[in-house]
Amino acid sequence: MTFNSEQETYNWAxxxxxxxxxxxxxxxxxxxxxxxxxxSRGVCKGLGFDGNVCSPTYTLLHEYPNDPPIFHYDLYxxxxxxxxxxxxxxxxxxxxxxxxxxxxxRLEENTAGITHIIKIEILSETSREVTLEKxxxxx
Ligand SMILES: Nc1ncnc2c1ncn2[C@@H]1O[C@H](COP(=O)(O)OP(=O)(O)O)[C@@H](O)[C@H]1O
Ligand SMILES: [Mg+2]
Numbered sequence: 622m623t624f625n626s627e628q629e630t631y632n633w634a635x636x637x638x639x640x641x642x643x644x645x646x647x648x649x650x651x652x653x654x655x656x657x658x659x660x661s662r663g664v665c666k667g668l669g670f671d672g673n674v675c676s677p678t679y680t681l682l683h684e685y686p687n688d689p690p691i692f693h694y695d696l697y698x699x700x701x702x703x704x705x706x707x708x709x710x711x712x713x714x715x716x717x718x719x720x721x722x723x724x725x726x727r728l729e730e731n732t733a734g735i736t737h738i739i740k741i742e743i744l745s746e747t748s749r750e751v752t753l754e755k756x757x758x759x760x
Pocket of ligand 2: 657658676695723
């Protein structure tokens with residue numbers, strides 16, 4: 622899909638968010654400024670969360686109070702190959718919520734638990750190519 626403005630990307634993310642179920646984990650791939658946080662903001666809105674959503678660049682994890690709860694990671698600052706369990710970044714109730722992961726490249730190879738992969742490519746200053754892959758979905 623090609624989106625020609627931030628608003629278009631956001632609107633798509635709101636509807637995508639409405640399809641998510643507790644336990645879903647969304648990996649967001651794309652360079653700095655691609656729109657991972659724009660999509661995260663839309664997904665949160667789609668799930669009913671109206672508060673502030675920004676990249677947890679320094680804290681690595683934001684948890685938004687919502688039903689279901691939303692866990693928003695930005696792993697940019699981690700070493701590649703990190704096990705989020707080991708760094709104590711995996712609340713034991715993660716499975717009860719929706720998880721959004723910016724910079725999933727930093728995780729160890731094993732991406733167990735990821736249910737959706739979103740890839741964002743920057744086409745121009747204002748347009749983005751976005752692909753969504755559902756893991757384990759029928760072809
Ligand atoms: N079509 C588009 N979709 C999403 N963001 C866009 C688009 N066009 C321009 N932008 C801009 O790109 C930036 C994306 O920022 P952000 O979501 O924080 O990126 P990331 O989290 O991937 O680093 C924002 O400044 C946004 O306004
Ligand atoms: Mg971001």
